[in-house]
Amino acid sequence: MILHLVLLRFKPGTTAERIAALAAGLLDMKGSIPEILDIRWGANLGPSTAEYPYVLAVAFDDLDALERYLVHPVHRRVVAEHLEAIREAKLAVDIEA
Secondary structure (H helix, E strand, O other), X not given: OEEEEEEEEEOOOOOHHHHHHHHHHHHHHHHOOOOOOEXXXXXXXXXXXXXXXXEEEEEEOOHHHHHHHXXXXXXXXXXXXXXXXXXXXXXXXXEEO
């Protein structure tokens, strides 16, 4: 299994409503993208919370499934509609779980 972790920081002034809309859009992808085994969203609880306050974790069977997810139209739409305008920084990593 592959765990795709995305750490995010938003632009100053980003409202809680925009973050909530992003979270809803991300979590709703599970029903639309069959490659997603599990998806989680939440506040970073670790010491790096100031640098990356939010975390997305998505589980896939393998790297091929992750690649299909990254180019899936639903994923691209959520990123374009909810993330691109508010993202200040992103760090994405993939590990075998």
